[in-house]
Amino acid sequence: MPIITLTTDFGLKDHFVGTIKGTIHKELRDAVIVDISHQVNPFHIQECAYLLKNAYKAFPEGTIHIVGVDSERTPETTHLAVKVDGHYFVTADNGVISLIVEEVRPEKVVEISLPGTVQDAFPVLSVFVPAACHLARGGTPEVIGKPFGKLRHYKEFAPRVTNDGDTIVGSVIYIDNYGNVVTNIQRSLFDAYRKGRSFTLEARNQKLTAIHDRYSGFINFDLDRAQRRGPGDLLALFNSSGYVELAIYKSNLNTVGGAATLLGLDYRDTVFINFQ
Known part of the structure; x- marks a missing residue:
């Protein structure tokens, strides 16, 4: 079974990380979950991208990375499953993908649309976890979303x-x-x-x-x-x-x-x- 990684700004004081892991294990009892970091500064997309950019290549291809930073859906920010460089990233379209893999073109991008999902205050749990579990079972991105053509681009300052x-x-x-x-x-x-x-x-x-x-x-x-x-x-x-x-x-x-x-x-x- 593919590895599922977690990168969030939730910290470790609250129940959020434990709830995410428990829900994944309820769906996939034998899931392998790896914490990359839960200490990203709140809503700091660039910091999140730096950590993931330097960590994801250490994992085997097919790993699913849940990105729980600035994840709320809005009329300007949708939820995505992106296959790039052999890895899946389940994230909001907040520019983080463009910072993680600046030089690699995504192989597949879908806008997540799960039947019966209610948009709430905890989208990492209600949207990202079901999407990640679907991919971990070997499901295809097309089943959980529709093609999405234009990723938000965020270019970090270059020297x-x-x-x-x-x-x-x-x-x-x-x-x-x-x-x-x-x-x-x-x-x-x-x-x-x-x-x-x-x-x-x-x-x-x-x-x-x-x-x-x-x-x-x-x-x-x-x-x-x-x-x-x-x-x-x-x-x-x-x-x-x-x-x-x-x-x-x-x-x-x-x-x-x-x-x-x-x-x-x-x-x-x-x-x-x-x-x-």
Whole structure:
């Protein structure tokens, strides 16, 4: 049976996530349900897309992804089942698909229309779960909806290259659980313009001249502990998804804070890479 994943902004305090899982198991007793995240900031489509974009490819083709962020149906936003890159996404037409799979054309898109469904305040339960269970049983999208031709397109800010290739201007796209700041500057873009040159990464009043491959990469372990950099120090690295990230080594948001708070950076704030 295909895996069903859940990505929502419901949090874990309330009953919503448990109710969704219980209803799926009532329909499909042996269903495999995987939580991607329930801590998406409320209605934050871009944050939801970042998490799903970097997670869905880890699952086998045929996986069904329920996207429970900004999911209410309105005259301007319908409910969709989208097959793209071998995966199914059950979601509202709120632009999230265009952010998850920017370079892949959907194989199939249907507007969900389930007989007898009442539009209520919990569409993830009343609409998305039955649709996902139908697909998990091997049902086709055409049975639960009609073809839908025009997905809402939402284009995230892309980094800009200026000064004849000497400067990359990027933006903050995500802040993780540790307060680490993820930018939209990907390693491939950085490598394409670096051309062996030295550089300075600037964020607020901080400047860094190295980008590492892991969090501990900035530590010189040949030095005595008292002399080397370590916990509480700022670094830049290419994270596991290939984006430039700013981090405080072994940060703790409950004590010293993370890179976002210490640098005063938030979503869409600007960072620069200047090549010399």
